Amino acid sequence: MRDGYRSPPVPTASGLSSMADPVFRNAAEHPDAVAFVPSVGAAPIRAAEFAALVTAVAKGLIAVGVRTGDRVALLSATCYEWTVCDYALWSIGAVSVPMYDTASVEQVGWILRDSGAGWCLVGGAAEAGVVETAAGTIDGPPPQLLRLDDGALAALAARAPEVDDEVFGQRRKVPPESVATIIYTSGTTGPAKGVTISHDNFLSNLDGFLHRLDPVFAPGGAIVLFLPLAHIFTRTMQCASVLRRVRITHLSRTAELAAGLAAARPTVLPLVPRFMEKLRDAAPNGDARAVLGGRCGAIVVGGAPHDERIGQFYRSAGIAVYEGYGLTEVAGPATINGPDATRLGTVGQPLPAVSVRIAADGEVLVRGDCVFGGYHRNPAATAGALVDGWLHTGDIGALDDDGFLSITGRKKDLVITAGGKNVDVTTLESRLRAHPLISQAVVVGDRRPFVSCLVTLDRVALRERGHPGGPLDRDPLLRAEIQAAVTAANQAVSRAESIRAFRILDGELTVAGGELTASLKIRRETVASRYRAEIDAMYLPDS
Template sequence: MVWDNARTDPDEVQFLRPDPIPRSWPASRTLRDGPSPVTCGQFRDDVLTLARGFVAAGVGRGDRIGLMSSTRYEWTLIDYALWSIGAITVPVYDNSSVEQTQWILADSGAVGCVVETAEHEAMVHDVRQDLPGLRQVWRIDGGDLIALAGQGRTVDDAEVEGRRRAVNGGDVASIVYTSGTTGRPKGCVLTHRGIHCDVLAATEALKELLHPGASTVLFLPLAHAFARLIQVGMVYRRATMVHCPDLAAVPAQLRRYRPTFLLTVPRMLEKAHDKARRRADDGHRGRLFGLAERVAVRYSRALDRRRGPGLLLLRPAHAVFEVLVYRKLRGAFGGRCRMAIVGGAPLGERLGHFFRGAGLTVLEGYGLTETSPALTTNTPSAMRIGTAGRPLAGVQIRVADDGEVLARGPVVFQGYWNNPEATRETFTGDGWLRTGDLGSVDTDGYLRITGRKKEIMVTAAGQTLAPAQIEERIREHPLVSQVMLVGDRRPYVAALVTIDEQAWPRWRAAHELPAVSVGQLRRSPELRGEIQAAIERANATVSHAEQVKTFDILPRDFTEDTGELTPTLKIKREAVQAHYGADIDALYRGH
């Protein structure tokens, strides 16, 4: 793709580098307001230059090279440079622990590792004695990539060209270790063919989004297969990508670069919605926002009907709120963005309708690291909110008798690195991948995910339930940040609830409570009453046996740093249960 783009459209801007750091990788030129554009031709030259450096450093075909960095231009550059010489990229999340880093580098047999910072370098140094195969470590912000480029001047372009042409579809492109909500990470072996098939199918399905002239600000970690798919799709379609390594800087970058579409996860859309609602409340326009929200949802639902939104009431109301509310909401995403791709976890149906009604169509998809990763997606012309869409070209989906979603196709991985037992367990006898997710497929082929098989709870009374949908309902309350149900082999269902730190000060002041932390007030009647009301609303949507009977408000929110959330903000249930075991036991004391 890189070489084809440079040959056919060398002047198309492939990347915009916000405020590039010269010692990390030099910029060819810089625009007046700061960013450095990288054309297709320049990107090919950068990839070739760094590839020569890796060859000079002794990186061979099939060698595994760790890559531990935040989302930045150099991540993409390193990825393609390694691929172009037949080496294998092994991503490591930039916030991984020492133990996780050691395990991934050791299990993959990495012979080299590129790190971003001095802190990362020190982390690898601390476990170097446990990594006998690790020969070299290069630090991005220490100038090591530039030094590699200098070292590569001794390598002829023809040598890189020969290595590049020797790479075939069956070769391993990457070993991606699942962040996982349970257990030790397993290395998913992804081939060039699998990634290529997935990118071709996904970009064809989403061609209205991915095309020359389209742009996005990528802020999800590239160590995650979902963001990696968009990286390759952007290169393939010659669209423009801006890397943003700092989540706190995302709002400013969206305003600065005004992308045409976004890649995100459900939790971030939930936070965007809650932030808009809080701003309306702070400006004493909460009632107006509530009405605008109801109109957006009704308008979106009407779009799925043959007659569409009614002319008498709904269309005029929608037009009014377009001026008063919706346009400002989209302005937070830069103003040009009218579509978003979401994955990593199911998106709430009401939230999907709200954003579409407000002018930002959210296309939900589904996939796994093991499937390169995309399996299904909604598209602008074929979407059903509340589902994960229909299978991509070449992908087959079926649902087993126990409700587990099974998949088959060229995008499915070869297996887990160094783990034949786990590989055997993840495939059926006739070759279908067990996804571990529960779901259903409707008569039109749309897949709906209802939960994780491992998360299914069976109460002491024998009641089986999937917690995700009830958790989602409780989380709709503006004061709630996270919810995790418990109750497996227990007499009833209970919930652990965390409070949104942004919403807390305003709610606390409105109830004339002292200016203290959640932890100091989590037993207060006012706070417990508020959460009880949210739980009662959720309970009204499920059977009596599935209802949450009691709950505990935790003193702090779940975070990545404490190991309770994955990089895509999904709850690591085992970690939460380990941290709050005593609190969970207290919910069942006396029963």
């Protein structure tokens, strides 16, 4: 094993200084290339058309008073309009502040206050209502609202004639070191922190990412984006696809996923582990290719660890699975497996020009041009995260002799039992979630005599089984099946780390309920507090 590795650098994307540059380069060099099919059944949009709309919206933003460096919030489900706004803001040196469309009033209020956003582009009436309520917590004037479902883009484009080409051209000269976006980390505790990412950070990350996955993002390919664009993982997929002229189809609702995949027939698909599992379970006759549209050659996995058995299901159908590891603070992936360098069970080697090393306590440290400059208006958090140029990720990992990184846990996700045993919960939880009946698993046991687990079940799977209703934890057949899953998961750990007791919860863990973050990470303190009685019951003598 080794404690440090740096991948060699690669040539940078020639002539690019801002994240908006690929839009205008594509329009000039490949004007007729299909850039988007905005939704299932929609007419294709070509590179020149996309650039023209971005230009018109950008001029409209200038006309309404958006200045260089101004923060503009985006609160919407994943959609074509979101992407237009993103690039329009970048093209005039404004700073986009994305928010999850599932964010609460409190979360939106905090982001608006902390970022100082003067405008907010929202998807529709529901999001507008959240912003209007949250605006009551802001000192000073509320942000100006523009609704994407109510003709906001057309209204902005209509004002484009008020701004001449010379003014727009000057605004297009965006310094690469300037801030492109502030992304608020969802966080499992405390208020979200605003990660400031420059154009340079983004472009450096994309250089390395596309070098590693060069054949996956071949021009003329297709991708479906349905995960939140507020998350750095989906944003990376968007920007890589635009840069490489991979056709993008947006889906605003995950309920449309099957139809969207069938219609768009992606060649590459970004997925988080939970959707890998859902699509596997929905595959007709276990046909992975059919459920992904018939021609998908690669899945890029991010967001959380996935069970290798799920990856093998897709690989057995000839679909490559490239797992990576990234953070908002590095503008996307820091490491990833690729066609020329893959090692199962790892999250790949560092991107070109990125260095990774392992601290004495096992924490993963990252350094490179993709690493962010600091948290917005939070010097204390910045000082804690960036030390001598190294980003302290909070994740625990190991590097093998060839520089492949394995993530073994998270410093704050370690359970320390009453006997002093440090237990990494991620291995157990990812194995349990691989079971088709289990939707979430939360391992607990901090300062307790042994490890236990709370489990929630997939409602669709329950209905398909014709479950009669009633308390799930009292159903002997369900308990027997979950016990078998627990027994299988325990095979991955020592006896001292194994799950000795579990409870099946009748409800679900949700974003709206506060148990999950917007990026579907578990808020462990919330779960522990809300289900204190169920956890205590597992440690009673007769349980």
